[in-house]
Amino acid sequence: MDNFLKMTSFTTNILTWYQSNQRDLPWRAEKDPYLVWISEIILQQTQVKQGLPYYLRFTKAFPDVYALARASEQEVLKLWQGLGYYSRARNLHAAARDVVERLKGQMPETKKDLLLLKGIGPYTAAAIASISFNEPVAVVDGNVYRLLSRYFASSLPIDSTEGRKHFDALAHQLLSKSRPADFNQAMMDMGAMICTPAQPKCNDCPVAAECQARLLSQQALFPVKSKTTRKRNRYFNYLIAENKGQLFMSQRQKKDIWKGLYEFPLIESEKELTRAEICQMVDSVSQASMTTSLMSETKHLLTHQNIFIRFYKIQQDLHLNGPINRAFDGARLLAKSELIHLPVPKPIETALKRIL
């Protein structure tokens, strides 16, 4: 069989498999570009199981681009709370306003134009253009990299510039030009359901017969990645200060983790601080006293950093005794009834549940 026929059969087999095995997902019913857009942003680096409830709540609150554009950024972030990668929510909101104000509410209909919107990169632009507007462009996400690197037993690292170009070209060769929407979603369903990272279900795979990795029994060796990550540690010491039923809270402004979300006054350090050291840092200014750490230590693992979190409760009446640590700069006293509307990071959400 020559190269052309091989590729044609690959495409046919994938499409046929999709017809009877595709997942029943809410954004597949209609191909409203707005709904496809929301689903694609939510599902970036996020599994369907985790993103689905967020998609349902989000689209109920903001059924169209006008509703989203009307909302405040805080409302959008609040609905995103707990999902992570909050720049997705901020960019989505900014882009929605862009569509309403600059494009009169009309979504861009080509990959090229979609790429101009904040938060829409090569993958998402191709997904919306192909699914909603039938443009013959291939999506290349983690699923596609994994499936193609195994099918061709290609050792080109998927996180290298050369590897990305290679697999992008491959995906476009294999793409069904007549049914790009089905083909793209078929590739992703295949990657999520059959060609999984661990223990792929090769017995159920429609293209297993020509899969080079399987022929070599080397499925586990693909895909290849070149980069190695090392971690740094950060220590977040949160000061919980209550005053007449109100709590000090501040909004994270810097370009850093949890930008735009609210938290307690924070003393951050590169090394672990003892409770005595924290007390001293606060007491030296205000003579405030603290109880023992309120909760057990929590640890957050990101790709490249560990964040260790401790909470300290301050006993003294801060409002009457003036300035405390500069951790309180920019902090505001908020009633508990207002507090529930603030978007907060997961660890803060957990802490608040125990306080309120």
Place this chain on the structure above:
DNA sequence: AAACCGTGGAT
């Protein structure tokens, strides 16, 4: 171009 951005689940 390498680093950075969250959270939950699997191994």
Place this chain on the structure above:
DNA sequence: TATCCAAGGTT
């Protein structure tokens, strides 16, 4: 427990 991974994008 440590590491990897998931419908990536931005700087």
